[in-house]
Amino acid sequence: MRVTQFAALGAALSLTAMTAQAGTLEDVQARGELNCVVTVGVAGFAAPDENGKWTGFDVDFCRAVAAAVLGDGEKVKFVPTTGKTRFTVLNSGEGDILFRNTTETMSRDADLKLTFLPVNYYDGQGFLIRKELGITSAKDLGGASICIQTGTTTELNLADYFRVNGIDYEPVAIETNEEGITNYSANRCDVYTTDASGLASTRAALDDPSAHMILPEIISKEPLGGAVRNGDDQWADIGLWVVNASIIAEELGVTSANVAEHAAAAGNNPSINRLLGTEGDMGAMIGLDKEWAVRAISAGGNYAESFDRNIGPDTPIGLSRGLNALWTNGGILYAAPIR
Amino acid sequence: MNNENTSAMNASIKPDYTVGEHPDLPPPSNTVGTIAWVRENLLSSPANIIMTILSIYFLYKVLPPSLNWMFFDAAYVGEDRNACRAVANGACWAFISERFQLFTYGFYPIEHRWRVDLSFVLLVVAVIPILFDKTPYRKYGLIFAMVFPFIAGWLLTGGLGLAPVPTEKFGGFMLTLVVGITGIAFSLPLGILLALGRQSNLPIIKVFCVSFIEFIRGVPLITLLFVASTMLSYFLPPGTNFDLLLRVLIMVTLFSAGYMAEVIRGGLQAIPKGQFEASDAMGLKYWPSMRLIVLPQALKISIPGIVNTFIGLYKDTTLVIIIGLLDPLGIGRASLSDTKWTGLSNEVYLFVALFFFISCFGMSRYSLYLENKLQTEHRK
Numbered sequence: 055m056r057v058t059q060f061a062a063l064g065a066a067l068s069l070t071a072m073t074a075q076a077g078t079l080e081d082v083q084a085r086g087e088l089n090c091v092v093t094v095g096v097a098g099f100a101a102p103d104e105n106g107k108w109t110g111f112d113v114d115f116c117r118a119v120a121a122a123v124l125g126d127g128e129k130v131k132f133v134p135t136t137g138k139t140r141f142t143v144l145n146s147g148e149g150d151i152l153f154r155n156t157t158e159t160m161s162r163d164a165d166l167k168l169t170f171l172p173v174n175y176y177d178g179q180g181f182l183i184r185k186e187l188g189i190t191s192a193k194d195l196g197g198a199s200i201c202i203q204t205g206t207t208t209e210l211n212l213a214d215y216f217r218v219n220g221i222d223y224e225p226v227a228i229e230t231n232e233e234g235i236t237n238y239s240a241n242r243c244d245v246y247t248t249d250a251s252g253l254a255s256t257r258a259a260l261d262d263p264s265a266h267m268i269l270p271e272i273i274s275k276e277p278l279g280g281a282v283r284n285g286d287d288q289w290a291d292i293g294l295w296v297v298n299a300s301i302i303a304e305e306l307g308v309t310s311a312n313v314a315e316h317a318a319a320a321g322n323n324p325s326i327n328r329l330l331g332t333e334g335d336m337g338a339m340i341g342l343d344k345e346w347a348v349r350a351i352s353a354g355g356n357y358a359e360s361f362d363r364n365i366g367p368d369t370p371i372g373l374s375r376g377l378n379a380l381w382t383n384g385g386i387l388y389a390a391p392i393r
Numbered sequence: 394m395n396n397e398n399t400s401a402m403n404a405s406i407k408p409d410y411t412v413g414e415h416p417d418l419p420p421p422s423n424t425v426g427t428i429a430w431v432r433e434n435l436l437s438s439p440a441n442i443i444m445t446i447l448s449i450y451f452l453y454k455v456l457p458p459s460l461n462w463m464f465f466d467a468a469y470v471g472e473d474r475n476a477c478r479a480v481a482n483g484a485c486w487a488f489i490s491e492r493f494q495l496f497t498y499g500f501y502p503i504e505h506r507w508r509v510d511l512s513f514v515l516l517v518v519a520v521i522p523i524l525f526d527k528t529p530y531r532k533y534g535l536i537f538a539m540v541f542p543f544i545a546g547w548l549l550t551g552g553l554g555l556a557p558v559p560t561e562k563f564g565g566f567m568l569t570l571v572v573g574i575t576g577i578a579f580s581l582p583l584g585i586l587l588a589l590g591r592q593s594n595l596p597i598i599k600v601f602c603v604s605f606i607e608f609i610r611g612v613p614l615i616t617l618l619f620v621a622s623t624m625l626s627y628f629l630p631p632g633t634n635f636d637l638l639l640r641v642l643i644m645v646t647l648f649s650a651g652y653m654a655e656v657i658r659g660g661l662q663a664i665p666k667g668q669f670e671a672s673d674a675m676g677l678k679y680w681p682s683m684r685l686i687v688l689p690q691a692l693k694i695s696i697p698g699i700v701n702t703f704i705g706l707y708k709d710t711t712l713v714i715i716i717g718l719l720d721p722l723g724i725g726r727a728s729l730s731d732t733k734w735t736g737l738s739n740e741v742y743l744f745v746a747l748f749f750f751i752s753c754f755g756m757s758r759y760s761l762y763l764e765n766k767l768q769t770e771h772r773k
Binding site for chain 2: 232
């Protein structure tokens with residue numbers, strides 16, 4: 055078999071670019087497992103628990119896609135990546151879909167040949183600093199040493215912000231969020247900067263949270279969302295509608311607890327009926343069956359359930375919904391309708 | 394006692410030995426015992442005295458707080474970090490003990506973990522006869538060691554009656570051991586062949602070996618691993634699923650074989666030309682002369698270098714994090730982002746460091762033991 059592989063190698067070289075990217079759905083179904091690109095560990099978004107089971111906000115979306123496509127939210131292989139390797143892993147085909155608190159940008163979309171899924175978390179970059187330094191605004195950070203993750207948009211935002219304000223700083227390059235916490239608490243940098251969602255949990259984990267503060271400035275827009283490779287529109291649609299279904303389920307009050315009941319028979323809300331496949335056959339349009347959304351919602355719950363369980367106010371991370379509330383509740387979370 | 398008495402006593406004592414056979418007197422009291430040792434080693438010169446005082450001061454400053462943090466003021470049980478903080482200010486070992494299974498087995502399915510344990514026990518059984526030549530029934534032990542890799546492979550990945558476990562579930566210490574031991578076991582023979590090939594008179598073999606070795610030495614391991622994990626998919630036909638761990642094992646083995654070859658070449662070049670000529674004169678062909686005369690001497694000289702390469706390889710296994718496999722360090726990093734335990738990086742890194750230290754120190758002590766055992770020349 056190995057021999058034939060190498061014999062086919064030459065011919066395959068020219069074809070790989072075209073064939074490897076089409077039919078991700080068939081590949082995943084044939085494999086019986088979804089390869090989901092996640093982070094090595096960001097509190098609340100993706101991390102293994104003591105039994106090695108991955109949990110988190112991003113992880114829930116991986117499970118929802120796996121449930122929609124394969125019928126089982128456990129059939130996911132998590133591929134942990136660093137900020138630098140994530141897109142290579144996705145583009146090489148080692149991963150099928152990426153949910154790795156990744157900011158959607160034009161260059162990533164066009165130049166790195168990704169197709170982004172709807173934003174699942176609206177974030178912004180902030181600064182964590184020791185109170186004893188007496189600094190109350192990011193504009194006073196001239197000459198400060200700043201811990202910054204390489205290969206991220208935060209690195210670029212930081213450079214932009216300091217250029218616009220004509221101040222200089224000393225970057226301390228780090229690889230992971232955890233490394234950032236270690237360096238910051240060991241005083242190797244004055245300031246730690248990353249997405250505000252990460253800062254809240256970082257501050258909570260420090261020895262004395264009250265000695266640290268998050269500066270009021272949010273210096274960037276960080277729309278975090280999933281992504282797939284370019285060139286497979288059907289697969290991108292599946293990702294897109296699984297994320298949308300989770301948001302729509304919250305709008306309609308469909309939760310993992312009552313989804314089976316709603317799905318048992320068509321009710322008098324046509325939106326719920328279309329979502330859960332009791333009316334029409336929306337799933338067939340993306341290559342799935344009628345009950346794709348039922349499975350996705352049963353696996354991880356709707357958007358609010360996943361948010362509250364992993365990063366919401368009752369968790370140690372304690373994020374409030376803020377921008378991520380539904381548009382009907384004063385946020386900007388707004389999913390295209392299923393019809 | 395006064396002088397007169399002393400001289401009187403001296404005169405009265407008769408020598409109780411035959412002239413010319415004076416017994417050895419005990420050495421002067423200031424050259425033996427603790428005090429002498431301290432004077433000789435710690436206080437022999439002003440510079441030495443200053444160094445001693447500084448060292449004692451340093452230990453006084455560092456040791457009590459470290460011990461305090463590590464043992465006396467540490468929390469050993471607890472639900473989460475806050476529980477640790479509530480009872481102690483030092484290390485929170487509850488984190489490590491809760492995660493110990495994850496550190497050991499990675500994501501290996503819980504109901505099949507006995508297979509990992511069994512493989513480890515068999516590993517010990519297989520390794521002892523290789524390491525110590527006085528092991529009873531050594532011949533059978535060596536035969537077992539030859540088949541052990543296949544047994545371990547079967548136990549760990551399954552098949553033939555055992556439930557299959559995909560290799561991406563490997564992680565933690567077991568992953569380090571699998572990668573490290575496979576690399577060590579296969580890179581030595583491969584390295585020997587490459588080293589011999591590099592000195593070959595056949596141009597094709599020589600050119601192949603030289604270019605392979607120089608290529609490996611010119612490229613960082615992390616690059617090779619990255620190519621193996623992501624770029625390879627571009628070259629293989631679509632749909633082929635070439636096991637990720639297998640790719641890593643191949644890359645790590647090839648990488649250390651390149652270095653091994655150079656270490657062994659150093660040993661080969663230290664063998665005097667006369668040895669080669671003598672074996673030719675005995676009428677030995679190439680392989681017997683290498684096996685019986687040249688290699689035993691060359692390998693003996695190379696032991697420190699070989700073990701050095703082994704230790705380097707073993708520690709390089711932490712690089713597998715770049716391709717999404719979680720070794721103990723990766724497990725530690727991932728565990729740190731559990732909201733229950735965030736911020737305990739000191740504990741994690743100390744624990745992982747201890748594991749690597751024990752393994753590497755063990756290897757280096759064994760290499761010393763082997764060197765002493767094989768020592769045939771006069772001590773330098």
